[in-house]
Amino acid sequence: MNLFNLKGKTALITGTSGGLGQGIAIGLAEAGADVVCVARSSSQEAVERAKALGRKGAAIEADLSDAAGLQKVFEEALTLTGQIDILVNNAGTIRRTPAKDHSEKDWFDVIDLNLNTVFLLSQLAGRHMIERGSGKIINICSMLSYQGGINVPGYTASKHGVAGLTKAFANEWAASGIQVNGIAPGYMITDNTAQIQAxxxxxxxxxxxxxxxxxxxxxxxxxxxxxxxSSASDYVNGHVLCVDGGWMAR
Known part of the structure; x- marks a missing residue:
């Protein structure tokens, strides 16, 4: 199982105060990775779970929609760990309003966090990884990277964009030893879907x-x-993996 062993690797994961980001951080720690968890609010549970597994864990509180602060976030992560081997762009938001009523603020808030942050943070990580000749970037996409959805035009546009960025970065960076892929979750029990669950x-x-x-x-x-x-995916690049219970196949 050495193909899936992440011992000696450091992962930077965004949106780790709960939900999918917290779950991913814990999963990577279970596979051997040290983790740096970034979120607007506390990521303490994920960090404590990582440390309980014998991994190094650190938390950074930051507003990732603030483009000017992303450089500082990445530099702090490097200061804490010395290297970033894995970047998981998970942080995101959603605003549910019919398209005819979707405000400019809702549109820009969603695009800023869901798409612009992915581009800018991947760019920072990509430069670091290109210098080192290896790296993994995982972007959290969505079923709405493929579909239109209802009452979520900003979210849909952002997640289509994230899928496109995944392929664009993969095309440019594959020869530098970097794999850029996405995960498209299906309907998940998280805070983002609370309104639908209700x-x-x-x-x-x-x-x-x-x-x-x-x-x-x-x-x-x-x-x-x-x-x-992990190294199990060293020849997988530009792919968006659906983890959806079969939703896309129906």
């Missing part, structure tokens, strides 16, 4: 379409993240 009729209709007959959990993402962060 609508019993809609939740039931979604569940009926999922061949696995259930919504996913953060733990369901861990295996895909470990694979894409």
């Amino acid at each position: 609508d019993e009729k809609r939740k039931a209709s979604i569940t009926e379409r999922i061949p696995a007959a259930r919504w996913g959990t953060p733990e369901d993402i861990q295996g895909a993240a470990i694979f894409l962060a």
Whole structure:
């Protein structure tokens, strides 16, 4: 199982105060990685879980939608660890409003965090990884990287963009020993889907379409993240892996 062993690697994961980001951070730590967790609020649970596994763990609190502060975040992570082998761009937000009522603020808030941050942080990590001749970047995409959704035009546009960036970076950086891939989660039980979960009729209709007959959990993402962060995926590049219980196949 050495293909999946992350011992000696350091992962920088964004959006780790809960949900998928926290689950991914814990999963990578279980596979042997040290972790730096970045979020607007506390990532203490993920850090403590990593340390309990015998890994190094550190937390950085930052507003990732502030483009001017991303350089500082990345430099702090390097100061704490000395190197970044794995970047997971997970942080994101969603605003649910019909397109005709979608405000400019909602649009820009979503695009800034979900898309601009992915570009800028990947650029910073990419430069570091190119110098070192290796690295893994994992972007969290969405089913809405493929579909239009309902009442989420900004989110849909951002996640289509993230899938495109994944392929664009992979094309440019593959020859430098860097793999850039994405994970497209299906419907997950997280805070981002709380509004849909509260609508019993809609939740039931979604569940009926999922061949696995259930919504996913953060733990369901861990295996895909470990694979894409490890040497097992050294010849996988520019791919978006659906972890969706079969939603896209229905």
